[in-house]
Amino acid sequence: MRVTHQGMINNTVSHLSSNMEQISRLQSKIASGKKNLSPSEDPVNTSQSLTMRSTLNNLQAYRSTTELSREWMEASDYSLEQLQTIGVRAIGLITRGLSDTMGSDERQHALAAEIDGMIAQVVQIGNTTHKGDYIFAGFQIHTQPFVMSDPNTLVYQGDNGLMQRAIAPGQSVVINLSAEAVFRPLIESLVAARNALQNTNFDRNALQTAFDQLQSALDTVDAQRTGLGARMRQVKAASDGIDKTEIELNSLLSKREDLNMAEAITLLRGQETTYQAVLEVSRRAISALSLFDYLR
Known part of the structure; x- marks a missing residue:
């Protein structure tokens, strides 16, 4: 199946968007110091905390x-x-x-x-x-x-x-x-x-x-x-x-609600590294595809 230039871009944007969403959520949790940003993330735990x-x-x-x-x-x-x-x-x-x-x-x-x-x-x-x-x-x-x-x-x-x-x-x-x-x-x-x-x-x-x-x-x-x-x-x-x-x-309550900061920061760094890796790989793939289209 032929991979189009636009398809590659759309796929890259989707992965980067998902990764950025994870980074944003982790950053918000670290800022608040809480495991969950909303009750819907863990309704049972939220009920018990209430x-x-x-x-x-x-x-x-x-x-x-x-x-x-x-x-x-x-x-x-x-x-x-x-x-x-x-x-x-x-x-x-x-x-x-x-x-x-x-x-x-x-x-x-x-x-x-x-x-x-x-x-x-x-x-x-x-x-x-x-x-x-x-x-x-x-x-x-x-x-x-x-x-x-x-x-x-x-x-x-x-x-x-x-x-x-x-x-x-x-x-x-x-x-x-x-x-x-x-x-x-x-x-x-x-x-x-x-x-x-x-x-x-x-x-x-x-x-x-x-x-x-x-x-x-x-x-x-x-x-x-x-x-x-x-x-x-x-x-x-x-x-x-x-x-x-x-x-x-x-x-x-602290065990149920408070975020493990060391663990969260480690996860955030991992997500940021993944983001940079996806960004670099996608850039090279799109460049290669563009060159292939040019040579054709």
């Missing part, structure tokens, strides 16, 4: 929740630690007040005044905020929870709502605590102690009762802090689990 990315997005939502929960609970824990410090100091003051060597003037002024300051401190701690929200108000996060309506009366304006947050699939945690049950006994025992110390007719029994109430109130604070600490460890474990899962999923 599922993984959806899981990663969900994990990001859980991560945000765990971080907010951790911050809230840390603020609560610090507040409870402050209450414990104040309570221990108050125990020491009341113990001094119960001593027979303590003068009535020191009881009425020095000790009572210091405990009165502690009451104000505890109320202030009860009104602690985190990012503008009251952490001891239950669901009423925009309402100041504790107010002393008079020197002897504590008013709680929050509620007993417990806020649960999802920190992992199928796992939730309560981030706040029943604040009134923690703060009211403590403040009322301090008020009773202050009043007993201020009384000109010193009533040892009243001060002893306040002492016992204060110890009971501190036991409640300790118990709440212990429970809070357990929940904080739960949040930490969930956060660590999210970190581990994210690392594993990102590794799998």
Whole structure:
């Protein structure tokens, strides 16, 4: 069969075009760093990658929740630690007040005044905020929870709502605590102690009762802090689990989606070499055919 000049050219152009398309695709993949330029190249792999990315997005939502929960609970824990410090100091003051060597003037002024300051401190701690929200108000996060309506009366304006947050699939945690049950006994025992110390007719029994109430109130604070600490460890474990899962999923995604650069560059160089070879062979073949037509 006779090979025409035009047929040779068309065949050459077809081969060069196919080779250039391969070079262009490899260059695009290298530029993007991805194995596939479109889902149609590997639909199964693309579907599995989309599922993984959806899981990663969900994990990001859980991560945000765990971080907010951790911050809230840390603020609560610090507040409870402050209450414990104040309570221990108050125990020491009341113990001094119960001593027979303590003068009535020191009881009425020095000790009572210091405990009165502690009451104000505890109320202030009860009104602690985190990012503008009251952490001891239950669901009423925009309402100041504790107010002393008079020197002897504590008013709680929050509620007993417990806020649960999802920190992992199928796992939730309560981030706040029943604040009134923690703060009211403590403040009322301090008020009773202050009043007993201020009384000109010193009533040892009243001060002893306040002492016992204060110890009971501190036991409640300790118990709440212990429970809070357990929940904080739960949040930490969930956060660590999210970190581990994210690392594993990102590794799998990289294997599925990311291009092996060394391999791709080697293939590109091979295609470029092939292109140059085809171009040179075709040029010589077309030149020879042209010379043959001329000699005829």
